[in-house]
Every structure is written in structure tokens, then in C-alpha cells.
Amino acid sequence: MLEFRSVKVVKPDDVNVILGQSHFIKTVEDLYEVMAGSVPGIKFGLAFVESSGACRIRVEGNDAELKMTAAENAASIGAGHFFIICMRGAFPINVLNAVKAVQEVCCIYCATANPVEVIVAETAAGCGIMGVIDGAKPKGAESADDIAWRRGLLRKIGYKL
Secondary structure, rough: OEEEEEOOOOOOOOOEEHHHHHOOOHHHHHHHHHHHHHHHEEEEEEEEEEEEEEEEEEEEEEHHHHHHHHHHHHHHHHOEEEEEEEEOOOOHHHHHHHHOOOEEEEEEEEEOOOEEEEEEEEEOOOEEEEEEEEEOOOOOOHHHHHHHHHHHHHOOOOOOO
């Protein structure tokens, strides 16, 4: 029997998340080191779902609320070898290449502050992530005003001169 379900990632609005797949128990420690060493002052929590042996949700981070948020989402999604990073004080763009470079990381599903739903398939063998829904549907192509807003925002937050 194959069942599909959608699981909403529950997080505060000001929290960015990175969702991915990895394959080894040391993922949680290696991701901790990447996050702690990437951006001074970043606050984060991360959870990795081990899918063999004890099958535990491994949790690390430097912020109790974000660790709990990551752990609760990992439990509700329940997919094996899945990880979630919840962060404040940085954007995913600040850490994403370093996260992707971790030896155990297989893929990234999304990196966003948007509302996210995870599409999970479940069989007798376990659960796996089929994909994510990241944000809302498009409302049309950008106008000249939209272009000006986008360019202004990138300059305001320091990503362009």
C-alpha cells in the first residue's frame, strides 16, 4: 500500500528553513559545524532523521526554540534520512553552498522563509519525501514597478551595490 500526505512545516514567520536529504549519523554534527562557522551571530536548530539502527531524530543547534522547531517538524514529516535546519540572523544564501558541500548531504529540497508543505509517500518500508511546495502560485510576470522594487530590496538588504 502506498499513501501520500502533505505535511506543513510549522515555524515562526521570521525563520528560514533548509530541507534536505542526507545519509549518515554524523550529518547532525557536520551541519552544526557548518552553521556555527558560516555567519557570526546566526541562531539555528537542526534535526536529522536517522533511518536505520535506533531510528532517532538527532537534534543540535545553538537556540533552544529553533532546535525544538526543527525536532517537531522532523517528527511530523517522519521521512528517513531527512534533515531540517531552522535559522534566524542569516538567509539560506549565506549558508547553502556550505550545507551542500557537507559530504553526507545528498540533495536540498528547498531553502526558504515561505510557507512550505512537504509531500511524503509512505509504504510498509517507511516514509520518503517526494517533493515540496514552497510558497504560493505566481500572479503574473513582473512589471516595471515590480522590477524597481526587487532591485531596491536587494540593495536595501546589502546584496547589490
